[in-house]
Amino acid sequence: xxxxxxxxxxxxxxxxxxxxxxxxxxxxxxxxxxxxxxxxxxxxxxxxxxxxxxxxxxxxxxxxxxxxxxxxxxxxxxxxxxxxxxxxxxxxxxxxxxxxxxxxxxxxxxxxxxxxxxxxxxxxxxxxxxxxxxxxxxxxxxxxxxxxxxxxxxxxxxxxxxxxxxxxxxxxxxxxxxxxxxxxxxxxxxxxxxxxxxxxxxxxxxxxxxxxxxxxxxxxxxxxxxxxxxxxxxxxxxxxxxxxxxxxxxxxxxxxxxxxxxxxxxxxxxxxxxxxxxxxxxxxxxxxxxxxxxxxxxxxxxxxxxxxxxxxxxxx
Amino acid sequence: xxxxxxxxxxxxxxxxxxxxxxxxxxxxxxxxxxxxxxxxxxxxxxxxxxxxxxxxxxxxxxxxxxxxxxxxxxxxxxxxxxxxxxxxxxxxxxxxxxxxxxxxxxxxxxxxxxxxxxxxxxxxxxxxxxxxxxxxxxxxxxxxxxxxxxxxxxxxxxxxxxxxxxxxxxxxxxxxxxxxxxxxxxxxxxxxxxxxxxxxxxxxxxxxxxxxxxxxxxxxxxxxxxxxxxxxxxxxxxxxxxxxxxxxxxxxxxxxxxxxxxxxxxxxxxxxxxxxxxxxxxxxxxxxxxxxxxxxxxxxxxxxxxxxxxxxxxxxxxxxxx
Numbered sequence: 001x002x003x004x005x006x007x008x009x010x011x012x013x014x015x016x017x018x019x020x021x022x023x024x025x026x027x028x029x030x031x032x033x034x035x036x037x038x039x040x041x042x043x044x045x046x047x048x049x050x051x052x053x054x055x056x057x058x059x060x061x062x063x064x065x066x067x068x069x070x071x072x073x074x075x076x077x078x079x080x081x082x083x084x085x086x087x088x089x090x091x092x093x094x095x096x097x098x099x100x101x102x103x104x105x106x107x108x109x110x111x112x113x114x115x116x117x118x119x120x121x122x123x124x125x126x127x128x129x130x131x132x133x134x135x136x137x138x139x140x141x142x143x144x145x146x147x148x149x150x151x152x153x154x155x156x157x158x159x160x161x162x163x164x165x166x167x168x169x170x171x172x173x174x175x176x177x178x179x180x181x182x183x184x185x186x187x188x189x190x191x192x193x194x195x196x197x198x199x200x201x202x203x204x205x206x207x208x209x210x211x212x213x214x215x216x217x218x219x220x221x222x223x224x225x226x227x228x229x230x231x232x233x234x235x236x237x238x239x240x241x242x243x244x245x246x247x248x249x250x251x252x253x254x255x256x257x258x259x260x261x262x263x264x265x266x267x268x269x270x271x272x273x274x275x276x277x278x279x280x281x282x283x284x285x286x287x288x289x290x291x292x293x294x295x296x297x298x299x300x301x302x303x304x305x306x307x308x309x310x311x312x313x314x315x316x
Numbered sequence: 317x318x319x320x321x322x323x324x325x326x327x328x329x330x331x332x333x334x335x336x337x338x339x340x341x342x343x344x345x346x347x348x349x350x351x352x353x354x355x356x357x358x359x360x361x362x363x364x365x366x367x368x369x370x371x372x373x374x375x376x377x378x379x380x381x382x383x384x385x386x387x388x389x390x391x392x393x394x395x396x397x398x399x400x401x402x403x404x405x406x407x408x409x410x411x412x413x414x415x416x417x418x419x420x421x422x423x424x425x426x427x428x429x430x431x432x433x434x435x436x437x438x439x440x441x442x443x444x445x446x447x448x449x450x451x452x453x454x455x456x457x458x459x460x461x462x463x464x465x466x467x468x469x470x471x472x473x474x475x476x477x478x479x480x481x482x483x484x485x486x487x488x489x490x491x492x493x494x495x496x497x498x499x500x501x502x503x504x505x506x507x508x509x510x511x512x513x514x515x516x517x518x519x520x521x522x523x524x525x526x527x528x529x530x531x532x533x534x535x536x537x538x539x540x541x542x543x544x545x546x547x548x549x550x551x552x553x554x555x556x557x558x559x560x561x562x563x564x565x566x567x568x569x570x571x572x573x574x575x576x577x578x579x580x581x582x583x584x585x586x587x588x589x590x591x592x593x594x595x596x597x598x599x600x601x602x603x604x605x606x607x608x609x610x611x612x613x614x615x616x617x618x619x620x621x622x623x624x625x626x627x628x629x630x631x632x633x634x635x636x637x638x
Contacts, residue, residue, distance in 0.1 A: 089421070096418040100386075105383070113407070116377070117411070154371070307419075307421035
């Protein structure tokens with residue numbers, strides 16, 4: 001994937017998130033969102049290294065991953081608005097967005113839960129003779145969840161074709177990583193016998209290069225790789241934070257953190273007119289997406305428990 | 317006619333499904349050597365990719381099964397101890413169970429969770445003796461407690477073939493039950509369909525799993541009076557089948573080897589209050605509220621619902637005592 005495509009993805013995610021935040025403020029999106037602003041290079045770089053049939057699991061901060069894997073922005077926005085035309089027909093919302101046709105096995109609202117789901121899926125595809133790779137995204141907070149560490153053990157032990165992508169944005173909600181993680185993040189991964197690298201998570205091309213190597217390793221049967229992508233969350237943990245006025249980051253820190261903006265880093269690699277053309281293309285795409293989402297029907301309350309069971313028989 | 321044990325019936329169902337469906341595989345702790353005998357002989361027949369020994373990592377391998385199910389396989393997890401289900405309640409109730417609705421029906425999670433040895437195992441004490449089926453019924457996970465070898469076979473078959481998560485509790489007290497069974501007659505038993513295992517005219521006793529044997533023993537002492545209804549599936553509950561039985565007897569006693577508050581028996585009594593026309597208030601025989609099974613055998617037995625408690629409850633409703 002080229003320079004322009006990576007820029008298109010980070011720009012799409014950024015503007016999608018900015019619009020989503022404004023839709024939270026205007027009440028079109030209820031429940032709020034966990035903004036991905038500042039972390040776009042990771043989703044863009046990782047997903048650019050994947051084939052369409054590769055699969056991902058995502059987090060409660062998952063919009064970027066889902067969009068980078070190819071989800072339709074209109075259906076994604078409709079999902080956040082709880083509309084019938086949403087990716088999950090309005091049944092999942094921000095923290096559960098999924099598109100199985102695109103290999104998106106779902107954003108997951110329980111920190112660290114999806115690492116083992118991705119491992120199981122990757123193992124199952126391998127057993128079925130398919131050379132599909134799974135990527136599991138999670139944050140630095142997940143590194144203290146036992147079930148994720150258990151998943152590392154299974155994946156390394158059984159040489160499962162999975163890539164673990166830790167987005168270290170410095171905070172688990174408000175807990176600084178240095179107050180939460182004893183030892184080092186990559187040290188924990190290496191203890192399970194996995195190669196583990198720390199990469200610049202603000203640069204889409206560096207993320208792409210590292211992920212390409214990890215995916216190649218997985219696809220050739222050499223097992224999992226762990227990538228710690230250092231990044232910074234420019235916005236709140238969740239949109240409620242603006243009301244709660246949580247005070248855990250200094251103005252200086254925010255300013256330093258925001259100075260390495262993935263959209264600017266990748267944008268600087270394009271000619272000005274090329275960049276402007278992509279920006280205009282994204283705005284038109286998101287204008288249309290917003291129109292489609294806002295115009296979509298709300299689900300029928302009578303169907304509130306539709307899809308509760310997959311099997312055909314009627315449950316009383 | 318050959319004798320088939322309950323445990324062997326589970327083993328046979330698992331073997332038959334592994335043989336007939338490539339997508340089925342079993343995973344769990346010590347399944348290769350078949351520590352519980354559930355998987356006896358299966359490793360040699362099907363090999364390491366179909367019978368997968370896991371490290372002691374319950375939370376990870378339970379979600380691993382969900383991932384494998386999302387990728388098209390049909391995992392069967394064996395949990396050697398019922399309380400391990402407390403450890404993986406999140407992975408079953410909050411992940412596997414919720415995927416279908418949360419994704420708007422994009423996927424299914426056909427995982428079966430089998431506990432061969434739920435409830436008291438006689439002397440295994442506080443942390444190995446729970447029988448937590450009511451928890452799963454409460455969150456809406458399909459929950460099955462077979463009572464006899466033919467049902468153990470047929471319900472496990474249906475659980476594996478079901479496209480949703482299903483928990484199968486095989487009570488420790490039932491594993492040794494042996495019945496005369498023609499192997500050719502073994503077949504799938506649908507989930508959610510109970511069975512009258514003994515007809516009677518005066519009182520319906522609802523019993524699950526190994527307690528069906530207790531109920532039958534009591535029925536033998538009161539010939540013709542006690543109808544024993546085995547719901548087989550805790551959730552979904554066969555309310556229609558139960559209603560038909562109670563319509564005849566108009567008296568109800570439930571025996572339930574789980575704690576009293578918010579338990580299975582409480583649910584049956586609530587259904588009865590809403591829907592049935594009883595001539596006397598129903599009774600329930602359960603473990604006490606919040607019970608932890610003590611170790612000493614006399615104490616273990618004192619906490620479990622037993623035959624004497626059941627007899628007393630039946631006599632109470634037959635006499636109309638409150």
